[in-house]
Amino acid sequence: xxxxxxxxxxxxxxxxxxxxxxxxxxxxxxxxxxxxxxxxxxxxxxxxxxxxxxxxxxxxxxxxxxxxxxxxxxxxxxxxxxxxxxxxxxxxxxxxxxxxxxxxxxxxxxxxxxxxxxxxxxxxxxxxxxxxxxxxxxxxxxxxxxxxxxxxxxxxxxxxxxxxxxxxxxxxxxxxxxxxxxxxxxxxxxxxxxxxxxxxxxxxxxxxxxxxxxxxxxxxxxxxxxxxxxxxxxxxxxxxxxxxxxxxxxxxxxxxxxxxxxxxxxxxxxxxxxxxxxxxxxxxxxxxxxxxxxxxxxxxxxxxxxxxxxxxxxxxxxxxxxxxxxxxxxxxxxxxxxxxxxxxxx
Ligand SMILES: Nc1ncnc2c1ncn2[C@@H]1O[C@H](COP(=O)(O)OP(=O)(O)O)[C@@H](O)[C@H]1O
Ligand SMILES: [Mg+2]
Numbered sequence: 278x279x280x281x282x283x284x285x286x287x288x289x290x291x292x293x294x295x296x297x298x299x300x301x302x303x304x305x306x307x308x309x310x311x312x313x314x315x316x317x318x319x320x321x322x323x324x325x326x327x328x329x330x331x332x333x334x335x336x337x338x339x340x341x342x343x344x345x346x347x348x349x350x351x352x353x354x355x356x357x358x359x360x361x362x363x364x365x366x367x368x369x370x371x372x373x374x375x376x377x378x379x380x381x382x383x384x385x386x387x388x389x390x391x392x393x394x395x396x397x398x399x400x401x402x403x404x405x406x407x408x409x410x411x412x413x414x415x416x417x418x419x420x421x422x423x424x425x426x427x428x429x430x431x432x433x434x435x436x437x438x439x440x441x442x443x444x445x446x447x448x449x450x451x452x453x454x455x456x457x458x459x460x461x462x463x464x465x466x467x468x469x470x471x472x473x474x475x476x477x478x479x480x481x482x483x484x485x486x487x488x489x490x491x492x493x494x495x496x497x498x499x500x501x502x503x504x505x506x507x508x509x510x511x512x513x514x515x516x517x518x519x520x521x522x523x524x525x526x527x528x529x530x531x532x533x534x535x536x537x538x539x540x541x542x543x544x545x546x547x548x549x550x551x552x553x554x555x556x557x558x559x560x561x562x563x564x565x566x567x568x569x570x571x572x573x574x575x576x577x578x579x580x581x582x583x584x585x586x587x588x589x590x591x592x593x594x595x596x597x598x599x600x601x602x603x604x605x606x607x608x609x610x611x612x613x614x615x616x617x618x619x620x621x622x623x
Contacts, residue, residue, distance in 0.1 A: 285539075296501070296505065304351060310469075321333060331356075333453025334453055335352065337437045337455075338456065339456075340580070342498030344497060345390075348435075352433065353388075360385070361385055368395045371399045371402045373396075374399040378406050391437065392436035392438050393443040403448065407451040436452065440575050461497060470489055474504060479508050481507075488527075491535075492532050492536040493536050494536040495580060507522065510522055544562065544587075548587065549596050552565075554595060554600075556592040556595050562594060586603065
């Protein structure tokens with residue numbers, strides 16, 4: 278893993294995937310935070326079990342690293358059914374989807390990650406499958422082509438997406454339940470860390486936990502990753518995972534006290550320095566940091582907004598007073614962005 282990637286919300290290597298697997302909660306009870314979503318899922322699964330039917334289709338929406346894959350696995354475990362994992366990018370033709378759907382066993386949980394990236398032709402097949410547990414398979418080509426209906430075993434689709442807004446309405450409407458996952462607050466991240474530290478056999482004081490939680494970008498995946506770096510540091514230097522050790526370890530990996538990653542910092546830097554604090558439009562901002570607008574909107578912005586560094590206005594993105602402070606900068610005296618916004622700071 279390169280240093281820049283330490284706080285990226287996506288898994289960085291096969292090694293990390295294995296590590297994540299080991300730390301994944303295996304039941305709703307073990308799953309930290311997201312209280313509302315957990316309660317809703319619990320009800321949905323219980324009701325289905327009582328009626329002896331497959332639970333409704335579930336859509337999990339939210340930024341990377343908040344627990345979508347984990348919840349999909351939990352849905353299968355809690356309902357005692359097998360789990361089939363697939364992903365939008367792997368379904369490039371309706372035929373790819375037909376192959377998966379036609380081989381499901383009754384009650385199986387089908388997880389489609391990044392479902393917004395599935396091929397359009399497959400989407401249409403999925404509508405019918407979700408609604409009627411049936412698909413039409415095209416046989417032959419041209420004038421002689423016919424469609425043969427195929428009954429499917431009842432299944433539960435769990436879709437995950439970082440971009441719920443990109444899903445076509447007919448697909449979104451066919452999910453019985455949509456869960457929007459939120460960033461975790463610090464006490465919740467501390468619980469994630471306490472659990473992971475236990476599993477790793479690492480002793481971690483409350484203060485050390487808090488220090489890591491503060492820098493975890495509201496994201497359990499990042500919390501666990503930072504914990505791993507702290508464990509490495511402790512292994513090499515000894516002396517326990519003290520707050521000083523945590524700070525030294527995280528400084529070594531260039532994790533900022535707010536947990537901002539390279540891209541977060543690049544975006545804030547552009548808004549502050551290049552656009553005088555904004556307002557700046559999404560596309561302009563994306564071009565100026567050399568990223569896709571989609572990534573900025575679905576991965577970077579939600580966190581910056583959540584911690585109050587950035588606000589979205591009808592005219593574009595605007596840096597908050599906190600943002601100027603955090604980067605040790607002075608807001609321009611005549612900030613054309615939002616007259617009066619910074620007055621009491623001068
Ligand atoms: N609520 C949670 N409680 C404890 N650990 C969590 C929670 N959510 C996520 N994690 C941990 O974070 C890591 C990433 O979660 P994952 O489900 O893969 O995120 P996503 O699929 O949304 O990107 C997993 O290793 C998991 O152990
Ligand atoms: Mg995932």
